[in-house]
Amino acid sequence: MKIDRVYTSPNYAGRIFQFGLLMIAFFVFLPLWPQPFLLSLDQPNPFSQGFGESQSLAPSIIGMKQMLSENQFSEFALSPKLDQDGYTHMRAIEFLYPIKNQQNSPILLAAKGELVDVKCKMLNVINNIVLYDCR
Amino acid sequence: MIVDKRLPQSALVLYAVLLANYLCWIFFSPGQWLSIIFLGAYIYVCRILILRLKLTWPLMLFVMFGILVSLGSPSGAWDARSIWLFHAKKIFIDHQLYAQLDNYGDSHSDYPVLVPAFSATLAKIVGYWNEVFPKMSSLFFLIPPLMLSRAWIKSSSLYIVLLIGLGLIGGAHLFDGYMDAILSLYVAAAVISIYRLNYDCKNGFSNEEANFLTALIPLVMLPLIKNEGLFLALTLLIAGYVFLRQIRKQIIFILVITVLFYFLTWKWPTLNANLHNDFLDGNYLQRFALRIFSFENWKILLEFFAKNTGIAFTALLIFTALSKPNRLLLQFSLCFCLIYLLFMMAVYFVTPLDFQFHLITSANRTLMPINITALLTLLYGLSDLQILITKPINAWIYRRSVWMRTTIQVGVMLCMLVLVGWYLKTPIVLEQKISFIRNGNGVIYLQEVGTNANYGWSHPEEWGVWLNGRNGIVHLPNPNFPSAKSLELVLRPFQYPGITTQKVVIRTAGQNIPVVVDNSKTMVTIALPVSMPWQNVITVEFEALTPRRPKELGLGNDVRLLSIGLISATFH
Numbered sequence: 001m002k003i004d005r006v007y008t009s010p011n012y013a014g015r016i017f018q019f020g021l022l023m024i025a026f027f028v029f030l031p032l033w034p035q036p037f038l039l040s041l042d043q044p045n046p047f048s049q050g051f052g053e054s055q056s057l058a059p060s061i062i063g064m065k066q067m068l069s070e071n072q073f074s075e076f077a078l079s080p081k082l083d084q085d086g087y088t089h090m091r092a093i094e095f096l097y098p099i100k101n102q103q104n105s106p107i108l109l110a111a112k113g114e115l116v117d118v119k120c121k122m123l124n125v126i127n128n129i130v131l132y133d134c135r
Numbered sequence: 136m137i138v139d140k141r142l143p144q145s146a147l148v149l150y151a152v153l154l155a156n157y158l159c160w161i162f163f164s165p166g167q168w169l170s171i172i173f174l175g176a177y178i179y180v181c182r183i184l185i186l187r188l189k190l191t192w193p194l195m196l197f198v199m200f201g202i203l204v205s206l207g208s209p210s211g212a213w214d215a216r217s218i219w220l221f222h223a224k225k226i227f228i229d230h231q232l233y234a235q236l237d238n239y240g241d242s243h244s245d246y247p248v249l250v251p252a253f254s255a256t257l258a259k260i261v262g263y264w265n266e267v268f269p270k271m272s273s274l275f276f277l278i279p280p281l282m283l284s285r286a287w288i289k290s291s292s293l294y295i296v297l298l299i300g301l302g303l304i305g306g307a308h309l310f311d312g313y314m315d316a317i318l319s320l321y322v323a324a325a326v327i328s329i330y331r332l333n334y335d336c337k338n339g340f341s342n343e344e345a346n347f348l349t350a351l352i353p354l355v356m357l358p359l360i361k362n363e364g365l366f367l368a369l370t371l372l373i374a375g376y377v378f379l380r381q382i383r384k385q386i387i388f389i390l391v392i393t394v395l396f397y398f399l400t401w402k403w404p405t406l407n408a409n410l411h412n413d414f415l416d417g418n419y420l421q422r423f424a425l426r427i428f429s430f431e432n433w434k435i436l437l438e439f440f441a442k443n444t445g446i447a448f449t450a451l452l453i454f455t456a457l458s459k460p461n462r463l464l465l466q467f468s469l470c471f472c473l474i475y476l477l478f479m480m481a482v483y484f485v486t487p488l489d490f491q492f493h494l495i496t497s498a499n500r501t502l503m504p505i506n507i508t509a510l511l512t513l514l515y516g517l518s519d520l521q522i523l524i525t526k527p528i529n530a531w532i533y534r535r536s537v538w539m540r541t542t543i544q545v546g547v548m549l550c551m552l553v554l555v556g557w558y559l560k561t562p563i564v565l566e567q568k569i570s571f572i573r574n575g576n577g578v579i580y581l582q583e584v585g586t587n588a589n590y591g592w593s594h595p596e597e598w599g600v601w602l603n604g605r606n607g608i609v610h611l612p613n614p615n616f617p618s619a620k621s622l623e624l625v626l627r628p629f630q631y632p633g634i635t636t637q638k639v640v641i642r643t644a645g646q647n648i649p650v651v652v653d654n655s656k657t658m659v660t661i662a663l664p665v666s667m668p669w670q671n672v673i674t675v676e677f678e679a680l681t682p683r684r685p686k687e688l689g690l691g692n693d694v695r696l697l698s699i700g701l702i703s704a705t706f707h
Contacts, residue, residue: 011529012528012529012532012533012540012543012544013528013529013532014290014291014292014529015544016544016547016548016551017292018291018292018295019548019551020548020551021292021295021296021299022295023551023552024299025295025298025299025302028299028302028303029200029302031306031307031672032200032204032302032306032307032309032310033204034204034207034208046206046207046265046267046268047261047265047268048265049263049265050265051265051266051267051268052208052209052210052265052266052267053209053265053266055209055211055266056209056210056211056216056266057266058606084589085589085590087590090217090240090242091216093221093239093240093242094216094217094220094221094224094240094242097221097224097225097228097239097240098228098229100239101240
């Protein structure tokens with residue numbers, strides 16, 4: 001009597017199918033691999049303060065935070081030129097929080113070379129952004 | 136039938152932890168220790184992924200990949216930063232769930248905060264905010280519905296197909312802080328849960344309570360993920376009421392709980408704070424009336440919808456016609472997708488933004504629920520089909536000799552490798568010139584062409600394209616098989632008397648490369664290293680440090696801010 005061994009045979013087709021699917025999955029997920037990839041031997045801690053700032057923000061925005069924090073200001077205003085730039089406007093609002101954007105604030109951030117009120121005193125310049133005190 | 140009972144139970148507990156975190160934030164700001172307890176409870180329940188590794192290995196691979204991507208990349212996506220992560224940051228810093236109701240920053244403060252609340256909890260554990268780890272909350276929200284799906288889909292191969300489909304449909308939105316992929320997966324899981332509840336009630340099976348909770352909890356969470364979650368939940372329950380007659384009372388109960396919970400915990404506070412959705416301003420009916428009678432608008436809309444959901448609907452229609460055992464599930468799913476599609480049409484007709492702009496920038500995300508629901512429904516309903524295919528193939532292979540079996544397996548795998556590589560080859564190959572002249576093959580890779588006076592690129596000309604303003608980005612497809620080692624850029628400096636060099640900073644792969652371009656030459660060649668050859672797209676950002684306007688220099692009436700132009704690029 002011939003024993004039907006089909007029901008105990010290894011799943012060859014399933015194995016081949018899975019291998020093919022894993023190949024496809026590799027190529028599908030490969031583009032999601034981040035550029036730049038931040039985890040490396042010299043910067044291994046994604047939970048450290050300031051991690052990822054320079055890769056996700058323009059240097060001008062990081063400079064704004066540095067200047068405002070050094071002077072312990074709790075609010076700021078953007079000059080018309082910076083305010084009109086959608087990227088700078090939104091990034092300044094969310095990255096600098098809890099330092100808030102108030103349009104009538106005497107603390108002004110302006111682009112280097114931009115004309116401001118004569119009574120404004122220049123406090124610092126970082127990455128082409130100038131911090132003024134207009135009190 | 137489910138593969139393992141512990142998986143749905145664990146998924147329910149994970150849903151409960153995420154919801155408990157949100158409820159906690161409603162009443163008080165959790166301290167560091169309570170936040171650690173939430174995270175600890177979540178991770179403890181996830182140990183099932185290791186205990187059942189033989190079953191859950193595809194999901195484990197996905198989770199590990201998600202951890203590396205979430206922790207290895209900064210938050211860059213626009214809406215993710217400006218809306219969701221900003222709301223999470225405000226919750227964390229201001230120690231209250233309703234921190235955004237002051238409407239500071241004009242960042243859609245009426246958007247719900249279920250996921251941002253968990254990001255804030257993660258920040259509470261660490262003690263401060265940074266640009267990377269808070270967006271990991273997306274992965275925590277993806278795990279429960281994926282765990283449920285693993286319990287429902289018997290075959291590991293079909294589960295891998297689900298993950299591949301997620302990768303293709305959701306893409307980077309799975310981990311970058313956007314809510315669309317999370318919302319889509321929750322609604323897809325809810326479709327199957329509601330169907331299973333109906334199936335169990337109809338056949339008198341005993342795990343009705345578990346299925347009821349598995350349907351209720353994600354539906355309650357849907358409106359709190361994104362505003363359109365409320366309409367997804369309503370659409371789903373309407374379709375369920377029509378097709379799933381055994382559970383009409385349960386559906387009404389779920390509907391009441393969902394709407395009540397959303398209203399009490401989120402909508403009422405936003406109405407009290409005088410926050411309204413920007414779609415429902417005073418003129419939405421006028422916009423609707425103007426746009427709906429335009430043939431051109433219908434043509435554009437239907438083209439976008441067909442492009443983004445055509446395959447999903449076609450597959451659902453075909454299998455609804457062909458598959459008898461699962462016809463009810465497929466009909467229910469198809470009805471839900473159709474109603475949601477009609478709702479989205481109405482949304483685009485009333486949008487306060489430009490009609491076409493809104494479609495271009497959001498259609499692939501807003502229609503994601505349809506694609507992912509169709510995918511999960513088909514894989515759930517057709518899992519028996521795989522056994523029908525593999526059984527005769529296995530029988531044929533087993534009748535061959537041992538060396539023949541090995542040869543067949545290895546040969547087929549090698550063919551698959553070559554086919555996949557051939558299919559996925561990039562549009563650009565090594566040594567091929569990418570030209571940025573008018574109608575050149577490189578123009579489509581430029582970001583922001585002719586739309587912004589201070590950023591991006593000008594309209595391409597006969598020789599190439601000017602960088603317009605201070606910043607511009609180009610995304611170039613990286614050749615594969617073989618991959619590139621360097622990228623050669625040919626630039627043209629803006630020449631005018633009195634200047635000998637142009638200073639530019641070129642950013643790529645995390646490196647800032649300052650370049651000084653010799654202004655005496657009409658063409659300058661720069662070679663950049665390709666440090667990540669496996670990356671499919673190489674993004675190159677240009678920042679001009681010394682741009683000038685030709686009009687200011689007395690060189691005509693051109694008011695553009697010019698510095699360098701891009702002529703061509705070549706991968707070597």
